[in-house]
Amino acid sequence: MLRADGITVRYGRRTVLDGLAFELEPGAIVGLAGPSGCGKSTLARVLALMLKPASGTVSVDGTAVRGWRQRAPRALRTGVALLYQQPRLAVDPRLTLRAIVAEPCAANRVTLDDGVFDRVGLTADLLTRRPHEVSDGQLQRACLARALAMRPRYLLCDEMTSMLDASTQALLVGVVRQYREESGAGVLAISHDDVLLRRWADETRPLHG
Numbered sequence: 001m002l003r004a005d006g007i008t009v010r011y012g013r014r015t016v017l018d019g020l021a022f023e024l025e026p027g028a029i030v031g032l033a034g035p036s037g038c039g040k041s042t043l044a045r046v047l048a049l050m051l052k053p054a055s056g057t058v059s060v061d062g063t064a065v066r067g068w069r070q071r072a073p074r075a076l077r078t079g080v081a082l083l084y085q086q087p088r089l090a091v092d093p094r095l096t097l098r099a100i101v102a103e104p105c106a107a108n109r110v111t112l113d114d115g116v117f118d119r120v121g122l123t124a125d126l127l128t129r130r131p132h133e134v135s136d137g138q139l140q141r142a143c144l145a146r147a148l149a150m151r152p153r154y155l156l157c158d159e160m161t162s163m164l165d166a167s168t169q170a171l172l173v174g175v176v177r178q179y180r181e182e183s184g185a186g187v188l189a190i191s192h193d194d195v196l197l198r199r200w201a202d203e204t205r206p207l208h209g
């Protein structure tokens with residue numbers, strides 16, 4: 001279980017999350033709904049151990065998180081993956097797509113399973129290109145491959161498909177669902193598109209700060 005309790009986040013004087021509790025069960029795909037600006041991305045960043053809340057606790061499969069960002073223990077940090085709306089902001093523009101996918105595996109001494117490229121539909125000719133030589137959809141496939149290569153126990157998708165055309169959306173959602181079936185990972189899906197969310201998630205929960 002990926003669990004957050006009593007999470008409060010402030011940006012300056014503004015409180016965005018106020019004592020929020022949230023649970024993501026293994027094997028579940030939970031949609032997160034709420035108006036723009038209510039703190040969905042903020043919660044995703046807290047759950048991914050990338051943003052330290054002003055107060056509150058996060059635990060990953062029963063282990064309480066004590067350090068955040070680079071200070072989070074590797075086993076906790078690599079167990080939770082976060083995918084963003086804009087893949088171009090999430091990659092090093094100098095690297096090839098293959099290197100982008102391989103980087104976290106190398107840093108964490110995880111063997112890269114080449115099957116991950118097939119899984120997201122990245123062909124060999126795309127893997128030698130750099131981000132400016134591919135489309136947003138192709139780059140987002142690489143970001144998903146990079147996340148899945150680490151076999152996360154929880155996958156947090158923050159508007160992962162919002163910038164993409166319908167067929168790439170469907171492909172990526174299908175890949176995530178299949179990964180969930182095989183691995184029993186828990187998935188959090190954040191999207192403005194209610195229709196997509198209903199199709200994608202087993203249940204949708206409102207965000208109450």
Ligand SMILES: Nc1ncnc2c1ncn2[C@@H]1O[C@H](COP(=O)(O)OP(=O)(O)OP(=O)(O)O)[C@@H](O)[C@H]1O
Pocket residue numbers: 011012016034035036037038039040041042043
């Ligand atoms: N780094 C930051 N510094 C200051 N304010 C921020 C920061 N990040 C987010 N905010 C503000 O906090 C509030 C919550 O932002 P957040 O991105 O979590 O909301 P959201 O529900 O994901 O919104 P959207 O659906 O529009 O993506 C917003 O008002 C936003 O402007």
